[in-house]
Amino acid sequence: MANDWVIDRRDSSEESKGMNNRVIVLGGDGFCGWPTSLYLSRQGYDITIVDNLSRRCIDNELGASSLTPIASVDRRLTKWKELTGKKIEFVHIDVSVNYQRLLDLIKDKKPKAIVHFAEQRAAPYSMKSPSHKIYTVDNNLNATHNMLCAIVESGLDIAVVHLGTMGVYGYGAAGTEIPEGYLDVKVDVDGEHKDLKIMYPASPGSIYHMTKTQDALFFLFYAKNDGVRITDLHQGIVWGTNTEETCMHEDLINRFDYDGDYGTVLNRFLMQSVVDHPITVHGKGGQTRAFIHIRDTVRCIELAIKHPPQKGDQVKIFNQTTETHRVIDLAKLVAKETGARIRYYINPRNEAPVNELKVRNESFLALGLQPTTLENGLLKEVIDVAKKYKDNCNLSKIVCTSRWRSDIPEDLEGSSEPE
Amino acid sequence: MANDWVIDRRDSSEESKGMNNRVIVLGGDGFCGWPTSLYLSRQGYDITIVDNLSRRCIDNELGASSLTPIASVDRRLTKWKELTGKKIEFVHIDVSVNYQRLLDLIKDKKPKAIVHFAEQRAAPYSMKSPSHKIYTVDNNLNATHNMLCAIVESGLDIAVVHLGTMGVYGYGAAGTEIPEGYLDVKVDVDGEHKDLKIMYPASPGSIYHMTKTQDALFFLFYAKNDGVRITDLHQGIVWGTNTEETCMHEDLINRFDYDGDYGTVLNRFLMQSVVDHPITVHGKGGQTRAFIHIRDTVRCIELAIKHPPQKGDQVKIFNQTTETHRVIDLAKLVAKETGARIRYYINPRNEAPVNELKVRNESFLALGLQPTTLENGLLKEVIDVAKKYKDNCNLSKIVCTSRWRSDIPEDLEGSSEPE
Numbered sequence: 001m002a003n004d005w006v007i008d009r010r011d012s013s014e015e016s017k018g019m020n021n022r023v024i025v026l027g028g029d030g031f032c033g034w035p036t037s038l039y040l041s042r043q044g045y046d047i048t049i050v051d052n053l054s055r056r057c058i059d060n061e062l063g064a065s066s067l068t069p070i071a072s073v074d075r076r077l078t079k080w081k082e083l084t085g086k087k088i089e090f091v092h093i094d095v096s097v098n099y100q101r102l103l104d105l106i107k108d109k110k111p112k113a114i115v116h117f118a119e120q121r122a123a124p125y126s127m128k129s130p131s132h133k134i135y136t137v138d139n140n141l142n143a144t145h146n147m148l149c150a151i152v153e154s155g156l157d158i159a160v161v162h163l164g165t166m167g168v169y170g171y172g173a174a175g176t177e178i179p180e181g182y183l184d185v186k187v188d189v190d191g192e193h194k195d196l197k198i199m200y201p202a203s204p205g206s207i208y209h210m211t212k213t214q215d216a217l218f219f220l221f222y223a224k225n226d227g228v229r230i231t232d233l234h235q236g237i238v239w240g241t242n243t244e245e246t247c248m249h250e251d252l253i254n255r256f257d258y259d260g261d262y263g264t265v266l267n268r269f270l271m272q273s274v275v276d277h278p279i280t281v282h283g284k285g286g287q288t289r290a291f292i293h294i295r296d297t298v299r300c301i302e303l304a305i306k307h308p309p310q311k312g313d314q315v316k317i318f319n320q321t322t323e324t325h326r327v328i329d330l331a332k333l334v335a336k337e338t339g340a341r342i343r344y345y346i347n348p349r350n351e352a353p354v355n356e357l358k359v360r361n362e363s364f365l366a367l368g369l370q371p372t373t374l375e376n377g378l379l380k381e382v383i384d385v386a387k388k389y390k391d392n393c394n395l396s397k398i399v400c401t402s403r404w405r406s407d408i409p410e411d412l413e414g415s416s417e418p419e
Numbered sequence: 420m421a422n423d424w425v426i427d428r429r430d431s432s433e434e435s436k437g438m439n440n441r442v443i444v445l446g447g448d449g450f451c452g453w454p455t456s457l458y459l460s461r462q463g464y465d466i467t468i469v470d471n472l473s474r475r476c477i478d479n480e481l482g483a484s485s486l487t488p489i490a491s492v493d494r495r496l497t498k499w500k501e502l503t504g505k506k507i508e509f510v511h512i513d514v515s516v517n518y519q520r521l522l523d524l525i526k527d528k529k530p531k532a533i534v535h536f537a538e539q540r541a542a543p544y545s546m547k548s549p550s551h552k553i554y555t556v557d558n559n560l561n562a563t564h565n566m567l568c569a570i571v572e573s574g575l576d577i578a579v580v581h582l583g584t585m586g587v588y589g590y591g592a593a594g595t596e597i598p599e600g601y602l603d604v605k606v607d608v609d610g611e612h613k614d615l616k617i618m619y620p621a622s623p624g625s626i627y628h629m630t631k632t633q634d635a636l637f638f639l640f641y642a643k644n645d646g647v648r649i650t651d652l653h654q655g656i657v658w659g660t661n662t663e664e665t666c667m668h669e670d671l672i673n674r675f676d677y678d679g680d681y682g683t684v685l686n687r688f689l690m691q692s693v694v695d696h697p698i699t700v701h702g703k704g705g706q707t708r709a710f711i712h713i714r715d716t717v718r719c720i721e722l723a724i725k726h727p728p729q730k731g732d733q734v735k736i737f738n739q740t741t742e743t744h745r746v747i748d749l750a751k752l753v754a755k756e757t758g759a760r761i762r763y764y765i766n767p768r769n770e771a772p773v774n775e776l777k778v779r780n781e782s783f784l785a786l787g788l789q790p791t792t793l794e795n796g797l798l799k800e801v802i803d804v805a806k807k808y809k810d811n812c813n814l815s816k817i818v819c820t821s822r823w824r825s826d827i828p829e830d831l832e833g834s835s836e837p838e
Contacts, residue, residue, distance in 0.1 A: 142556065210640045217621060
C-alpha cells in the first residue's frame with residue numbers, strides 16, 4: 001500500500017529503556033494461556049498472568065466443566081513454584097473493563113512483551129444468543145483496545161503477541177493457498193496494472209471470528225500511528241491437552257473441553273469415542289480445517305516473542321498451524337482407531353458444506369518449529385486423558401446447541417444420515 | 420469473492436411483514452441526525468428519534484457549545500409540530516449500553532428503516548486522550564453491534580442506513596480513483612489471474628475512522644449470516660449548517676461547531692474569518708478532502724432509504740460526497756472572499772502532508788442527486804450564520820489541541836510559516 005503515514009522510528013533497543021525479561025500473559029489461566037505461561041516460565045521468562053477467570057465462570061454457566069480437574073490458580077502457582085523454584089505472579093483484572101489497573105500494572109512491570117489471550121474464544125458460544133453475541137463483541141474488542149491504548153500511554157516499547165485465528169480468512173475466499181496475512185494483488189490504475197500487498201480480505205464465520213477481524217484493524221492502526229510492534233498469530237484448531245509442563249503434576253493439568261460450545265473438533269471426537277457417544281459430524285463433514293497441537297502452540301508463542309517486528313514495521317502475521325484435515329477424515333480416523341460410530345447432525349453453522357484449504361506456514365518453520373502432527377502418536381495421549389477423567393463428563397452437553405440462525409432447527413439430531 | 424456462505428433469501432416484501440412508514444433515527448439530535456429527521460418527517464415518514472444527548476454533554480465537557488443556539492429537544496419537537504402538524508417522537512436511550520430498551524422499541528415501532536448516526540464522530544476528539552480513545556471505541560462499536568443484533572432478534576426485515584466516512588479509504592491507498600466500497604483486483608491462483616471484487620482495503624487515520632472500518636466488518640457479517648439489508652454511506656466532510664427545514668424557525672436551528680475538535684474544516688475557516696482569527700491551516704494545507712453540503716446529506720439519506728439492497732445482497736456502499744478540494748485552496752478561497760489571513764500550524768495529525776483524491780460517486784447521481792457545490796453561493800449563508808451568532812464563540816477553543824501522538828508538540832502554533 002502507499003505509505004500515507006509518517007512513521008516514527010525511534011530507538012527501540014531494550015537496553016535504552018531499562019527492559020527486563022518480564023512477559024505479561026493476558027488470559028493466562030485459559031486453555032492456551034496456562035500451558036504457555038508454564039512453558040515461558042520454564043524457558044526463563046518472568047511471567048505475570050492477568051486473568052478475570054471468566055472461562056471458569058462460563059463453566060458454571062454452561063454446566064460443563066473441563067473434563068480434567070483443573071486446580072485453582074493459587075494451587076497451580078504454588079505447585080509450580082514447589083516443582084521448579086520459579087514464581088509466576090497472578091493479577092486478577094478484567095482488562096476489557098479496568099483500563100487503569102492494566103495501565104498501572106504495565107507501568108510497574110515494564111514487560112518486554114504482552115501475550116494476549118484475553119478474549120472469548122468459542123465460535124458456538126458467541127452465536128448462542130443475543131447476549132452472548134453482545135458479550136463477545138464488548139469483551140473482545142475492549143480488551144484488545146485497552147491493551148493497545150495502555151501500551152501507548154505507558155510510553156514503553158512493548159512487543160504484542162496476539163492469538164488470532166485461521167478463521168479470519170473465511171477458508172480461502174480468494175481461492176489461493178492462504179498466505180500469511182497479506183495477499184499480493186494487481187489493481188488497474190489508469191489502464192496499467194499496479195502491484196499491491198493488501199491485508200487478506202476478511203471473511204468471518206461467526207461473531208467470535210468477526211471480533212478477530214476487527215482486532216486486525218486495531219493492530220493496523222496502532223502499528224501505523226504509534227509504532228506498536230505487533231505479531232498476530234492466525235492459529236488453527238488446537239488439539240491435545242497437555243504439554244511437558246502440565247504433565248509434571250495433576251495440579252498443573254490443562255483444561256479439556258468436550259462440550260458443544262468450547263470443545264474443539266478433534267478432541268471432541270476422541271472424547272466421544274471414550275464415552276460411547278457417536279462421533280458428532282456436522283453436515284457431511286466436508287469442512288477442511290487447519291490444526292495445531294497445544295505443544296506447538298506454546299513453542300510458537302515463544303518464537304513470536306523472540307522475533308518481534310521492528311518499530312514502524314507493519315503487523316507481522318504468522319499462520320500458526322501445522323496441517324489441514326477434512327472433518328469427515330478425522331471422524332473416520334477416530335472411528336477406525338476406537339470402533340466408535342459416526343453420526344451426522346444438521347450443521348448449526350452457516351457455512352459451505354465442503355471447502356478446500358491450503359495454508360502457507362513457512363514463517364514458523366523457518367524459525368525452527370518442528371511440527372507435532374497427528375502421526376506422532378499423540379492421539380493416544382488424548383484418549384488416555386479422556387479415559388482417565390471420563391466420569392467428569394456431562395453427556396447432555398456433548399451435542400452442540402448453538403445455532404447460527406434462528407431458522408436452523410433447534411434439534412440438530414434431525415438429519416442423521418448414514419453415508 | 421467465493422460464496423462460502425449459504426444465504427437465506429426469504430421473502431422480504433413489506434406487505435408480508437405488516438411494515439409501516441416508520442423510520443427510527445439513532446442519533447437524531449446531532450448535527451446530521453437533526454436535519455435528517457426534519458427532512459424525512461417533511462417527506463412523510465413517521466420519525467422516532469433515539470438519542471442519548473451525548474453531543475450536548477460533550478459541549479459541556481469541551482466548554483465550546485454550538486455557535487448557533489440550539490433549543491432543547493422538547494422545544495425543537497414542539498415547534499416542529501406547531502409549524503408542520505407533524506409529530507416526531509423522541510426516546511432517550513443510550514444504544515451502546517441499553518440493548519433491551521432498543522430491542523423493545525424496535526419490536527414496538529416495527530420501522531421500515533433505521534438510520535444510524537449514533538456514533539462519536541470527531542477524529543480529533545477520538546485522539547484527545549486515552550479515555551477519549553476508549554470512549555470512542557466502546558461507544559461506536561457497541562452501538563452499531565447492538566443495533567444489528569436487535570434487528571436480528573426482532574425478526575423484522577428492517578433496512579439499515581449507516582453514516583460512515585470517506586476516511587475509511589485512507590485517502591486513496593490503492594492509487595486508483597476511489598470506487599464505491601469495493602475494489603476490483605486480480606489475484607494469482609496457480610499461475611492464472613483470477614478476478615476478485617474485494618472490500619476496499621481499510622486505512623483508518625484516527626481512532627474514530629478505525630471504528631468505522633470495524634463497523635464495516637459488522638455489516639459484512641450480519642448481511643451474510645442474517646441477511647440484514649445494509650447501506651453504508653461513506654460521507655465526505657459536511658459543510659453548511661442549515662436546511663430548508665432548520666431555517667423555518669430559530670427553535671429548529673442546526674448546530675454549528677467551530678472548535679478544534681468538532682468543527683469541520685470549511686465551516687471553521689468561514690467562522691474564523693468572521694471573528695478575525697487567522698485561518699488555521701494544518702501543515703501546508705496539502706491535504707485533499709471530499710465534501711458534501713448538509714442539504715445533500717439529508718437528501719442522500721432519503722435516497723438510501725428508498726433504494727435499499729435486497730435480502731441476501733452484499734452491503735451496499737455509496738460514496739456520499741459531491742466534490743473534492745485541497746485544504747489550502749479552501750483557505751485561499753475564504754481569505755479572498757473575506758480578507759482573512761492564513762496561518763500555518765503544526766499538523767496535529769499523523770498523515771501525509773500532500774495527497775491526491777479522486778472519488779467516484781455515480782450511485783447517488785444516478786438516483787437523481789443534484790449536488791450543492793461550493794459554487795452555489797452557500798458559502799455566504801454560512802458566513803451570515805457565523806456573523807449572527809459570533810458572540811457565542813469562545814475564541815480559546817478555535818485552535819485544535821488534540822494531537823495524534825505524544826511526540827507532536829503541544830503548542831501547534833510553533834511552526835507558523837508564511838507561504
